[in-house]
Amino acid sequence: MKWVPPAVAALLGALWALASSQNQTAPIHFAYQPIDFRLDSSETPQRHAPETMAGGVAIFDYNNDGHLDIFFTNGADIRTLKKTSPKYSDRLFENDGKGHFKDVTEQAGLAGTGFDNGVAIGDYDNDGYQDIFVGGVHGNRLYHNNGDGTFTDVTHKAGLDIPDSQYGPLWSVGGAWVDVNNDGLLDLFVVNYLAWDVNTEPACEAAPGQLDYCHPKFYKATPNQLFLNNGDGTFRDVSAESGIRAHPGKGMGAGIADYDLDGWMDIFVTNDKLHNSLFHNKGGGKFEEVAFEAGVALAESGQFISGMGVDFRDIDNDGYPDIAFAALENETFPLFRNLGKGGFADITEASGMTRLSTPMAGYSPTIADFDNDGWKDLFVTRGHVQSLGYASHVQVEQPNTVFRNVGGAKFQALTAEAGLTAQPPRRHRGSAVGDLNGDGRLDVVVTALSAPAEVWINDTPAANHWIEFQLEGTRSNRDGIGARIKLVAGGAAQYNQVSFAAGYASSSAGPTHFGLGPNKSADLVEIRWPSGILQQLRNVAADRVVKVQEPRN
Amino acid sequence: MRFVLVLLAAGCLRAATDPKTTVESPVREAIRLDPSRPDAHYRLGRLWHFLGREKDAEAEFAKVKELGKEQPQPPLIAVPEQNGELKP
Numbered sequence: 001m002k003w004v005p006p007a008v009a010a011l012l013g014a015l016w017a018l019a020s021s022q023n024q025t026a027p028i029h030f031a032y033q034p035i036d037f038r039l040d041s042s043e044t045p046q047r048h049a050p051e052t053m054a055g056g057v058a059i060f061d062y063n064n065d066g067h068l069d070i071f072f073t074n075g076a077d078i079r080t081l082k083k084t085s086p087k088y089s090d091r092l093f094e095n096d097g098k099g100h101f102k103d104v105t106e107q108a109g110l111a112g113t114g115f116d117n118g119v120a121i122g123d124y125d126n127d128g129y130q131d132i133f134v135g136g137v138h139g140n141r142l143y144h145n146n147g148d149g150t151f152t153d154v155t156h157k158a159g160l161d162i163p164d165s166q167y168g169p170l171w172s173v174g175g176a177w178v179d180v181n182n183d184g185l186l187d188l189f190v191v192n193y194l195a196w197d198v199n200t201e202p203a204c205e206a207a208p209g210q211l212d213y214c215h216p217k218f219y220k221a222t223p224n225q226l227f228l229n230n231g232d233g234t235f236r237d238v239s240a241e242s243g244i245r246a247h248p249g250k251g252m253g254a255g256i257a258d259y260d261l262d263g264w265m266d267i268f269v270t271n272d273k274l275h276n277s278l279f280h281n282k283g284g285g286k287f288e289e290v291a292f293e294a295g296v297a298l299a300e301s302g303q304f305i306s307g308m309g310v311d312f313r314d315i316d317n318d319g320y321p322d323i324a325f326a327a328l329e330n331e332t333f334p335l336f337r338n339l340g341k342g343g344f345a346d347i348t349e350a351s352g353m354t355r356l357s358t359p360m361a362g363y364s365p366t367i368a369d370f371d372n373d374g375w376k377d378l379f380v381t382r383g384h385v386q387s388l389g390y391a392s393h394v395q396v397e398q399p400n401t402v403f404r405n406v407g408g409a410k411f412q413a414l415t416a417e418a419g420l421t422a423q424p425p426r427r428h429r430g431s432a433v434g435d436l437n438g439d440g441r442l443d444v445v446v447t448a449l450s451a452p453a454e455v456w457i458n459d460t461p462a463a464n465h466w467i468e469f470q471l472e473g474t475r476s477n478r479d480g481i482g483a484r485i486k487l488v489a490g491g492a493a494q495y496n497q498v499s500f501a502a503g504y505a506s507s508s509a510g511p512t513h514f515g516l517g518p519n520k521s522a523d524l525v526e527i528r529w530p531s532g533i534l535q536q537l538r539n540v541a542a543d544r545v546v547k548v549q550e551p552r553n
Numbered sequence: 554m555r556f557v558l559v560l561l562a563a564g565c566l567r568a569a570t571d572p573k574t575t576v577e578s579p580v581r582e583a584i585r586l587d588p589s590r591p592d593a594h595y596r597l598g599r600l601w602h603f604l605g606r607e608k609d610a611e612a613e614f615a616k617v618k619e620l621g622k623e624q625p626q627p628p629l630i631a632v633p634e635q636n637g638e639l640k641p
Contacts, residue, residue, distance in 0.1 A: 292610075297617070302569075302590075346570060347570065348569075
């Protein structure tokens with residue numbers, strides 16, 4: 001490559017970034033905003049597996065001031081799994097509502113102690129303040145939100161620190177809060193990756209003398225876990241009796257949705273180079289694994305692919321939650337359409353995603369309507385699992401991409417057009433979605449290995465209307481997780497459910513968002529609460545957050 | 554092995570979106586030639602499931618799960634650290 005003077009290179013880079021950020025004609029567009037967080041996973045030349053898997057992020061309102069805040073998980077020293085330096089601190093940033101974020105980690109008590117990987121937000125004690133579950137390598141944490149800006153580590157009291165008697169310490173990449181038995185209390189599903197020990201893990205060479213991260217086949221599978229909420233601040237491990245434990249895997253993500261609309265929340269888990277799992281809730285928190293029968297065990301190739309993060313919501317507005325997940329290059333970002341009879345069809349090819357995503361490697365997919373046109377789009381953080389030393393073989397660092405739903409689950413890919421090349425390609429990992437500046441357009445926060453986090457402020461031309469619903473359960477869990485919302489506007493219906501589990505290792509816990517296109521109101525809003533209560537609202541004005549409390553009777 | 558791919562392609566033209574369209578004979582032949590392909594077992598299992606032959610379906614799905622435990626060697630080369638083959 002011809003040498004270019006640094007000053008010229010910098011100028012060209014700035015012009016390139018400016019050009020991409022100024023492209024306001026794209027149907028979806030984001031502007032980059034920095035935030036003072038750098039993900040440090042303790043990368044070493046030995047290439048220990050957790051180093052490449054870090055990077056969860058959550059968007060939620062920790063102090064109930066109406067502004068969405070940001071929480072990042074962070075790594076630790078890879079040999080000791082201890083946060084031996086402030087550079088490994090987890091971080092909480094408070095949003096002032098104007099796009100400014102203040103680091104409040106210390107006062108909140110959320111710096112953490114171990115190698116933290118994923119995060120799940122949920123108000124497990126129904127006190128009106130959202131709590132934090134942090135999944136990590138050989139140790140998880142549950143932080144109770146005290147309601148005064150501080151959190152208390154209640155892991156031990158909750159019973160979430162008991163090592164697995166068969167598998168030993170587990171490596172959790174994240175989790176999902178979900179009320180599996182509809183008792184009004186959020187239960188905790190923990191996604192576990194694989195069996196790992198720094199002293200015994202295999203070493204793998206990309207070339208003689210050059211180590212790189214090993215293929216998952218060299219590690220043993222581990223079971224996911226389900227903890228039932230006792231309602232007194234403690235949890236009971238029901239992994240075995242619920243049927244979850246009988247299906248070990250190499251879990252990378254969990255999406256929750258009632259896919260067969262039977263009133264019980266189901267769980268889809270992506271596995272790395274293994275078949276996926278679909279845990280169908282038979283009622284009362286008893287599950288059967290039906291991925292093969294339902295047609296979601298393997299993607300269209302029929303091969304074992306690198307299942308990464310996942311999102312599980314209705315993407316074609318037919319009322320049935322669909323499944324999107326990310327994988328590596330030549331594996332596509334698969335899309336399963338829910339056929340409504342307990343089965344799914346692989347529509348990766350038909351949706352255009354095969355052609356668009358085959359060259360890409362991704363981690364965190366989130367389904368949301370970024371242009372408020374009434375069709376949910378798909379934002380995918382991109383980057384390869386291998387180290388930078390493998391860059392001569394694959395494209396390790398990549399830009400993020402938003403796949404715009406042009407209607408009925410047909411997609412176009414927007415990368416530079418969407419402003420997402422305003423930052424250099426990186427090894428992006430987790431992502432969370434929420435309206436950070438209250439302008440009705442969904443923003444995205446993305447993490448990247450050994451790089452600054454990225455806040456992508458949605459500056460799509462604001463022609464379309466929107467509405468968000470902040471649910472408050474009374475008989476159901478307070479967050480309303482599992483509530484199914486049907487919205488009719490301009491004669492068209494669309495659907496979403498309250499679920500904070502989305503993407504890779506991350507949590508998007510803002511209000512449930514709908515784009516309304518040209519409609520200034522929703523004609524009908526129908527909320528089916530987990531309790532079974534059906535609530536209807538009519539002629540609801542747009543462009544605002546609507547707080548809805550569940551009827552008590 | 555290209556012949557196996559041709560057989561699978563012939564038997565599974567629209568299998569991803571409609572398992573009922575899977576044609577049994579070429580997929581069976583593909584499995585006979587290369588029993589280590591999860592895609593072939595998966596397609597056949599899905600066909601049996603749609604035809605209500607659940608025991609046959611479960612048998613094919615079980616083979617897929619078994620294959621998940623032993624994957625083909627990737628481009629990377631494993632070097633057991635404990636054997637001292639690892640360069641510092």
